[in-house]
Amino acid sequence: MTDCHFLFQSATKISIIIPAYNEEERILPLLQKLATLQTPSEAIELIIVDDGSSDRTSDLCRQEIEHQFPRGKLITLEKNSGKGNALRTGVAAASSPVVMTMDADMATDLSAMEPAIKGLQEYHIVVGSRSIEGSQTQGTSTTRRFVTIGFSFFLRLLTRHRVSDTQCGFKAYRSPVAKMLFSSSRVKGFAQDAEILDLAYRHNFSIFEIPVRWTSIPGSKVNLIRDSLSSFLEFIWYRMRTSKTKKIYGVRILNNESKGEIGESEILSFFSPVNIYLRCRSTTDILMPGLDRPATQIIADSFQRRYPDYEVCNCSYTFRDLASVGN
Numbered sequence: 001m002t003d004c005h006f007l008f009q010s011a012t013k014i015s016i017i018i019p020a021y022n023e024e025e026r027i028l029p030l031l032q033k034l035a036t037l038q039t040p041s042e043a044i045e046l047i048i049v050d051d052g053s054s055d056r057t058s059d060l061c062r063q064e065i066e067h068q069f070p071r072g073k074l075i076t077l078e079k080n081s082g083k084g085n086a087l088r089t090g091v092a093a094a095s096s097p098v099v100m101t102m103d104a105d106m107a108t109d110l111s112a113m114e115p116a117i118k119g120l121q122e123y124h125i126v127v128g129s130r131s132i133e134g135s136q137t138q139g140t141s142t143t144r145r146f147v148t149i150g151f152s153f154f155l156r157l158l159t160r161h162r163v164s165d166t167q168c169g170f171k172a173y174r175s176p177v178a179k180m181l182f183s184s185s186r187v188k189g190f191a192q193d194a195e196i197l198d199l200a201y202r203h204n205f206s207i208f209e210i211p212v213r214w215t216s217i218p219g220s221k222v223n224l225i226r227d228s229l230s231s232f233l234e235f236i237w238y239r240m241r242t243s244k245t246k247k248i249y250g251v252r253i254l255n256n257e258s259k260g261e262i263g264e265s266e267i268l269s270f271f272s273p274v275n276i277y278l279r280c281r282s283t284t285d286i287l288m289p290g291l292d293r294p295a296t297q298i299i300a301d302s303f304q305r306r307y308p309d310y311e312v313c314n315c316s317y318t319f320r321d322l323a324s325v326g327n
Helices: 027-034 057-068 084-092 110-119 142-158 176-185 192-202 222-243 265-269 293-306 317-324
Strands: 005-007 013-018 043-049 075-079 099-100 125-129 137-139 169-176 209-210 212-213 247-254 276-277 283-287 313-319
Touching: 005 057, 013 084, 027 043, 027 057, 027 125, 043 057, 043 084, 043 293, 057 075, 075 084, 075 142, 084 099, 084 176, 084 192, 110 125, 110 169, 110 209, 125 192, 142 209, 142 222, 169 176, 169 313, 176 192, 176 276, 176 317, 192 222, 283 313, 293 313, 313 317
Parallel strands: 013 043, 013 099, 043 075, 125 209, 137 212
Antiparallel strands: 005 276, 099 169, 125 169, 247 283, 247 313, 276 283
16 A cells, blocks of 8 residues: 555644543653753644543643643543543544554653664554663563453464553554554453554554663552453453454545645545545545444435535455555
8 A cells, every 4th residue: 555645634743542540640741841842832732631630630730731731732632531542532632644552650761762662663662661682671560560461472372462561551553553452442440551552563564662761750649469460361351352454444536626625724624533544546435433324324424415526435444454554
């Protein structure tokens, strides 16, 4: 699919997704540090997903977004549903070419951002690792280190990927890849990290690990033994139910020769940021993760009523098809 390339709704360069649950004591330093990055704030789409917090997390984040991030947004969920669900919600709302996820406590130093973005020029996914050469960790207890290593070891036994640290919260994705993988994710809790990477490997997306500087931050919501066991069982549940081939349905719009190519802004403004946009030589394909063919047909009919001069039909791609689209 060398003649195709992805389109994006936003003029921002990077979408940073931060799940947060009762983080009023820890999230402000991260947001203040993000505001000092060399990347202009207008180029950052900061998306904070408040996962049903009962404290002032939403209020504090809203204030920071209003003052520092003109392209940012706060998504507040009514009830706590787990980190996996919060990330799924945030990724669906992203509209930049790069999606980056990180934990609210800023345990991973932001110096990892530049090598992660650089890595995406060659790989589909870049994973921060506390276990490979060059990584640095501080404040990690022996118990935590043992549990983390053990969890990753058992995951490698169940899968064929060789990611040494699936659970580090710092990861970067090419945006269409993130939307494909997270839309297929079903795990709500901490095992989603492993689920996403397994889905990526099974569907031919390339993964690259980079070393990070990681510091244990007081106030963690994670119970090492309970949450590790729960995550392991969640991952087993996912593996028993996942299908081998993932497919995304969508709407194909053929270029109108009398008008030239379809106006990109016209198309992108009609459809949701949840979608994946693919421009090929003679078509623009709008792929709709999570929707079946009848649902996409309803949307296609709606578009045709508004723009009757364009020829519209259904289309579908497998994940492996889309893995071959250039960056």
